[in-house]
Amino acid sequence: MRNLLPVLTIVATLLALWYAAAVALNAQWARDQAARAGETLTIPALINDTWSQDKPKLPAPHQVAVEIWQTTGAMVLEGRGFSKRSLFYHSWITFSATALGFVLGTALGIALAIGIVYNRTMDMSVMPWVIASQTIPILAIAPMIIVVLNAVGISGLLPKAMISMYLSFFPVVVGMVKGLRSPTPMQLDQMRTWNASANQTFWRLRLPSSMPYLFTSLKVGMAASLVGAIVGELPTGAVAGLGARLLAGSYYGQTIQIWSALIMAATLAAALVGLIGLIQRITLKRMGMA
Amino acid sequence: MSSNTVISARNLSLTFQTGDGPVHALKDVSLEVQKGDFVSFIGPSGCGKTTFLRCMADLEHPTGGSLTVNGTSAEDARRSRAYGYVFQAAGLYPWRTIGGNIRLPLKIMGYGRYDQDARVKRVLELVDLAGFERKYPWQLSGGMQQRASIARALAFDADILLMDEPFGALDEIVRDHLNEQLLQLWERTNKTICFVTHSIPEAVYLSTKIVVMSPRPGRITDVIESTLPKHRPLDIRETPEFLNIAHRVREGLRAGHGDAV
Numbered sequence: 295m296r297n298l299l300p301v302l303t304i305v306a307t308l309l310a311l312w313y314a315a316a317v318a319l320n321a322q323w324a325r326d327q328a329a330r331a332g333e334t335l336t337i338p339a340l341i342n343d344t345w346s347q348d349k350p351k352l353p354a355p356h357q358v359a360v361e362i363w364q365t366t367g368a369m370v371l372e373g374r375g376f377s378k379r380s381l382f383y384h385s386w387i388t389f390s391a392t393a394l395g396f397v398l399g400t401a402l403g404i405a406l407a408i409g410i411v412y413n414r415t416m417d418m419s420v421m422p423w424v425i426a427s428q429t430i431p432i433l434a435i436a437p438m439i440i441v442v443l444n445a446v447g448i449s450g451l452l453p454k455a456m457i458s459m460y461l462s463f464f465p466v467v468v469g470m471v472k473g474l475r476s477p478t479p480m481q482l483d484q485m486r487t488w489n490a491s492a493n494q495t496f497w498r499l500r501l502p503s504s505m506p507y508l509f510t511s512l513k514v515g516m517a518a519s520l521v522g523a524i525v526g527e528l529p530t531g532a533v534a535g536l537g538a539r540l541l542a543g544s545y546y547g548q549t550i551q552i553w554s555a556l557i558m559a560a561t562l563a564a565a566l567v568g569l570i571g572l573i574q575r576i577t578l579k580r581m582g583m584a
Numbered sequence: 585m586s587s588n589t590v591i592s593a594r595n596l597s598l599t600f601q602t603g604d605g606p607v608h609a610l611k612d613v614s615l616e617v618q619k620g621d622f623v624s625f626i627g628p629s630g631c632g633k634t635t636f637l638r639c640m641a642d643l644e645h646p647t648g649g650s651l652t653v654n655g656t657s658a659e660d661a662r663r664s665r666a667y668g669y670v671f672q673a674a675g676l677y678p679w680r681t682i683g684g685n686i687r688l689p690l691k692i693m694g695y696g697r698y699d700q701d702a703r704v705k706r707v708l709e710l711v712d713l714a715g716f717e718r719k720y721p722w723q724l725s726g727g728m729q730q731r732a733s734i735a736r737a738l739a740f741d742a743d744i745l746l747m748d749e750p751f752g753a754l755d756e757i758v759r760d761h762l763n764e765q766l767l768q769l770w771e772r773t774n775k776t777i778c779f780v781t782h783s784i785p786e787a788v789y790l791s792t793k794i795v796v797m798s799p800r801p802g803r804i805t806d807v808i809e810s811t812l813p814k815h816r817p818l819d820i821r822e823t824p825e826f827l828n829i830a831h832r833v834r835e836g837l838r839a840g841h842g843d844a845v
Contacts, residue, residue: 480673480675483671484671484675486642486643486662487643488688489693490692502677502679581679582679582680582681582722
């Protein structure tokens, strides 16, 4: 663990900055409260207050940590680990939409990339649309997708997954087009001298060559998928999921709840991207490319 | 054209249309290669030697004249896998072992599993790489990689071996060694070899027939039949006979260069 020290140093620095920012941002409220009560706050009392408010502008790290513990570990200990108040439950809801959207997006992305590489018409026509699709703000189009799909009787997981797919297919298309085109003219000529069929050239040359590009795209796509799922949960009326927690938190000014949902989402994203990284390492190692 | 003719080109021309007007890569090239010949193509860059080889391999399409390989068109010869082609770079797939790389064309051509194993083993021995079957390309030196790529071209039953400056990127000592091995291999397998090079000693040492080419337009200026014996130790390169042929090749190259300027 050579890199443990630098990592811990960064974490400690961030925590220190966070605590300092919490004091700065929450001090006004603490002073106002004290003035109303006709008291003056000493510096230690002020700091103590800014780190323990109910609805602070910026909750202190330990407040978020306590909130996360109460909605995860503590509930597991009580045997209610999967109740509707648990962050595990909400994470699971968000994760299932993310995973489904990611799988759909990856499939769509690879299919489009194959089309673009093998079909001249698609090569000249599809890419501008793919890029245009990503210039539309997802926040604008997400409610439309939810409403339209609801109108045709599709609700629940699939509409959210569609939004995830909408965000995650893009990096996969771009990466896979580049990857499938990465074989050199010499390698393609070589296949020709063996009189290899188009199928054989694809499976034996183009697809293996594209693997490093694919995994890079998948990491970006996975993170985009999670953002898509969270955005997709906002217009559903805050039923369930990390997005719903964020929305509910902002309705009621529950900043601690917002922050704990944010941290949970970040942890989930890190775990998912890390999982892709692990699969990448294993795959490329087995292919002799790492 | 005798029954022993493997490659026959008559008035072969290839003109590329470019933005700056037509480029005559090959013009009126005629040549016959007999079975078991070792033919070297030598000339300055742009003389069409690689283009000519690529025409034989059906990787380029001539715009005029006729070309037959094994008595059929170049395309039919390619489809019937009549030749093995060795490129300038080894071009081994990094995700396949040496054995896996040699197996690839065999798999594509539908050889049976046991036949594949036997062939991989045989050609690895032929190029002196026995025991490296499970290594990955990056674990081998440049010369060994190029030997593996020659093994790959030998693994299937093609009587013709087309080689495009296969040792161009290697240092002199490795190159000498590989030249020697290539000659032994040619003696043992009795293949017909077409070999593109820009090294005069390499061409003279290896060939039974040296084709001197010159650029703008790409054409054949001289065809030299070597008088050297089939068995050639490395030190044959210091004999007067060798130097004589080398001199004639150099003269041919100079003449071709002179009337192009």
